[in-house]
Amino acid sequence: MGKAKMGIVINHSENIFLLQTRSNSYAFGIDDQGLVRHLYWGKRINEVEDFELPVLTEVSTNDPVYEITREEFPVYGSLRYKEHCLKVTFADGVREVVYEYVGYRIENGESCEELILELKDRHYALKMELHYKVYEAYDLMERFVVLYNASDETMEVEQLQSGQFHIPYENLNFSNVHGHWGAEQQRFVQKVSYGKIVIENRRGISSHNHNPYFILDRDATETSGDVYFGALRQSGNFSGVVEQTPYGGTLVQMGLNAHDFCLELKAGERFASPAILCGYSDCGFETMSHRLHRFANDFILSEGFRPVLYNSWEATEFGVTCEEQKKLAKKAKEFGAELFVVDDGWFGERNGIDNGLGDWYVNEKKFPNGIDELIREVKSLGMMFGIWVEPEMVNPPTKLFAEHPDWIYHFDTRTSDTSRGQYVLDLTKAEVKSFLYEMLDNLLSGHEIDYIKWDANRPISQTNLHRDLWYRHIEAVYDIVKALKKKHPHVLFEACASGGGRIDYGILGIFDDFWTSDNTDAYDRLTIQDSYSYIYPIKAMRAWVTDCPNFLSARMIPMKFRFHSAMMGSLGIGCNVLKFTEEDTATAKEMIREYKEIRPIVQEGIFYRLENPSANDYAVYEYQKEDQGLIFAFLAQGKIGHRSTTVRFRGLEADAVYTVLLENGELKKSGAYLMQHGLELRLNGDYASTLIRFAKCETGRA
Numbered sequence: 001m002g003k004a005k006m007g008i009v010i011n012h013s014e015n016i017f018l019l020q021t022r023s024n025s026y027a028f029g030i031d032d033q034g035l036v037r038h039l040y041w042g043k044r045i046n047e048v049e050d051f052e053l054p055v056l057t058e059v060s061t062n063d064p065v066y067e068i069t070r071e072e073f074p075v076y077g078s079l080r081y082k083e084h085c086l087k088v089t090f091a092d093g094v095r096e097v098v099y100e101y102v103g104y105r106i107e108n109g110e111s112c113e114e115l116i117l118e119l120k121d122r123h124y125a126l127k128m129e130l131h132y133k134v135y136e137a138y139d140l141m142e143r144f145v146v147l148y149n150a151s152d153e154t155m156e157v158e159q160l161q162s163g164q165f166h167i168p169y170e171n172l173n174f175s176n177v178h179g180h181w182g183a184e185q186q187r188f189v190q191k192v193s194y195g196k197i198v199i200e201n202r203r204g205i206s207s208h209n210h211n212p213y214f215i216l217d218r219d220a221t222e223t224s225g226d227v228y229f230g231a232l233r234q235s236g237n238f239s240g241v242v243e244q245t246p247y248g249g250t251l252v253q254m255g256l257n258a259h260d261f262c263l264e265l266k267a268g269e270r271f272a273s274p275a276i277l278c279g280y281s282d283c284g285f286e287t288m289s290h291r292l293h294r295f296a297n298d299f300i301l302s303e304g305f306r307p308v309l310y311n312s313w314e315a316t317e318f319g320v321t322c323e324e325q326k327k328l329a330k331k332a333k334e335f336g337a338e339l340f341v342v343d344d345g346w347f348g349e350r351n352g353i354d355n356g357l358g359d360w361y362v363n364e365k366k367f368p369n370g371i372d373e374l375i376r377e378v379k380s381l382g383m384m385f386g387i388w389v390e391p392e393m394v395n396p397p398t399k400l401f402a403e404h405p406d407w408i409y410h411f412d413t414r415t416s417d418t419s420r421g422q423y424v425l426d427l428t429k430a431e432v433k434s435f436l437y438e439m440l441d442n443l444l445s446g447h448e449i450d451y452i453k454w455d456a457n458r459p460i461s462q463t464n465l466h467r468d469l470w471y472r473h474i475e476a477v478y479d480i481v482k483a484l485k486k487k488h489p490h491v492l493f494e495a496c497a498s499g500g501g502r503i504d505y506g507i508l509g510i511f512d513d514f515w516t517s518d519n520t521d522a523y524d525r526l527t528i529q530d531s532y533s534y535i536y537p538i539k540a541m542r543a544w545v546t547d548c549p550n551f552l553s554a555r556m557i558p559m560k561f562r563f564h565s566a567m568m569g570s571l572g573i574g575c576n577v578l579k580f581t582e583e584d585t586a587t588a589k590e591m592i593r594e595y596k597e598i599r600p601i602v603q604e605g606i607f608y609r610l611e612n613p614s615a616n617d618y619a620v621y622e623y624q625k626e627d628q629g630l631i632f633a634f635l636a637q638g639k640i641g642h643r644s645t646t647v648r649f650r651g652l653e654a655d656a657v658y659t660v661l662l663e664n665g666e667l668k669k670s671g672a673y674l675m676q677h678g679l680e681l682r683l684n685g686d687y688a689s690t691l692i693r694f695a696k697c698e699t700g701r702a
């Protein structure tokens with residue numbers, strides 16, 4: 001028995017492993033039959049000696065021990081009929097895995113300790129490693145599985161979930177997001193009962209429909225209650241299943257989608273599943289978000305604040321011309337934009353959706369002197385330059401398609417479907433991957449480009465003959481961007497897929513921010529941003545101010561509200577700024593100036609979704625960094641009664657005094673007063689909003 005490392009405690013005589021973070025514990029053990037059995041996940045329990053492996057007894061012949069055992073990594077085989085994490089077909093046709101425990105090792109990472117549990121099949125040379133990374137100070141863990149084929153024959157992996165979790169409660173609430181293009185991140189909550197809840201994506205290009213994470217809570221609120229959560233570090237196809245079991249408790253699995261999937265694990269090959277970043281909070285959703293945001297800021301996201309960008313898409317769409325882009329750039333600089341991004345339409349014969357993708361040469365009619373004329377102008381204005389690409393795609397009328405018709409996903413006997421007038425390139429082909437890398441490397445080497453907006457506007461169809469492409473495709477995207485970043489480390493990459501179709505912890509870190517949605521209506525955006533913030537970090541949330549009436553909602557929203565809504569993330573401007581009135585210009589200048597002041601608090605601060613106790617639908621958010629903070633409050637439409645709301649601050653020091661800067665004056669109040677009593681706030685008129693700033697006074701009330 002003993003403490004091997006701070007966060008990993010092992011009872012060697014009982015084969016029980018206790019993973020400790022600052023406030024949580026996770027325990028499992030290996031029984032006499034070699035089964036890896038889950039024992040506990042929840043609030044911290046200090047003593048490993050408290051845990052024991054109960055003797056398993058069959059309930060009846062129809063309820064074998066394999067069914068009732070809470071396993072860490074159930075495999076397909078034996079008397080198991082439940083959801084499994086792994087299904088393998090061996091070369092001789094045998095389709096079950098029977099594992100035994102081999103041993104464990106511990107590896108020390110920079111900020112975590114890693115427990116690796118070694119298992120192997122009893123007959124076949126298949127090794128399985130269950131990895132648990134323990135981030136003690138972050139109250140988070142990461143789980144993934146590594147398979148190794150030590151035989152000299154190919155094995156077919158038909159299902160691979162990254163792990164199974166057991167939650168020792170029933171009647172939980174499950175939440176995730178649903179949605180579609182222009183309506184991403186629509187949060188839903190549903191009761192878990194008997195039967196299964198499945199969320200998944202089968203499209204290959206991530207999706208707008210579900211997001212690869214789970215949140216299971218026991219009637220939690222923002223600030224109270226048990227919340228179990230996990231986010232898969234993978235883009236593209238995934239699946240997650242939640243089931244309240246007949247034997248008590250709830251299980252959840254997440255990993256690669258088994259739909260149309262088969263991975264050929266060749267002799268000597270190793271395959272690591274995507275990791276799940278997971279944790280438990282006994283004090284509501286706010287703590288869950290804080291832990292994930294902090295982890296993302298410290299370990300996943302690239303350093304530095306995200307620049308205020310201008311993007312020309314909504315202003316010009318495909319009708320890009322060098323002269324107009326130069327004018328837009330000049331005007332954008334006048335407001336304070338730091339990065340100018342030319343969107344779709346600058347290349348090939350791209351005058352609409354039907355042509356151009358694949359022909360990545362600069363369009364001579366639009367840029368008679370090349371793209372460098374625009375880049376020089378942008379640089380001379382002191383701004384960074386960014387450009388839009390959609391590398392994974394090709395339009396049928398292009399030179400690229402004429403030269404390489406076989407480079408698209410296709411079956412020889414079928415006609416491939418176009419969508420948005422384009423095909424998807426088969427990135428599992430080495431030559432396609434190299435072509436894309438070289439094309440992008442040439443673009444970045446030949447021009448002074450600081451930012452790439454990487455888009456992907458359709459799902460994959462007609463795949464190819466290899467059923468691992470669902471995984472290989474996105475891995476190729478990751479590889480290309482990683483290699484480009486190695487050579488061009490200063491370049492930032494934005495992940496976009498028809499808006500917010502590629503928001504996940506797989507792409508984050510390889511890319512630097514997300515395009516959150518093509519829906520740029522500032523009011524709709526509040527819902528999207530609110531749901532996004534449960535799991536994903538604010539710094540990566542790109543948000544633009546665009547023109548009204550909004551192209552999608554036709555809503556008219558005042559500039560101030562539009563700015564405040566977009567200032568909640570990494571601010572961008574997508575207006576046709578050449579049409580701005582003097583008043584618009586003045587507002588934009590002032591708002592961007594203020595955004596730059598508060599940017600460190602917004603992008604790297606602690607974020608709170610504040611309660612709205614009013615009968616009116618106020619949306620109120622707080623951000624805090626060190627001794628400074630701010631509050632954004634919105635009211636789209638007041639209801640009869642002109643009710644105000646009470647803003648109860650979070651996370652202040654009770655005894656400290658804070659200066660609160662309101663639009664119409666300044667207050668000095670104690671942290672306790674602001675948190676308990678709160679401030680009365682009343683917004684009037686449609687689409688009203690305000691930004692309240694506060695700071696701790698060193699001198700108290702003096």
Ligand code: GLA
Nearest residue numbers: 313343344496497498499518
């Ligand atoms: C997608 C993106 C938009 C824009 C267009 C260009 O829809 O989400 O932001 O870049 O493509 O075609």
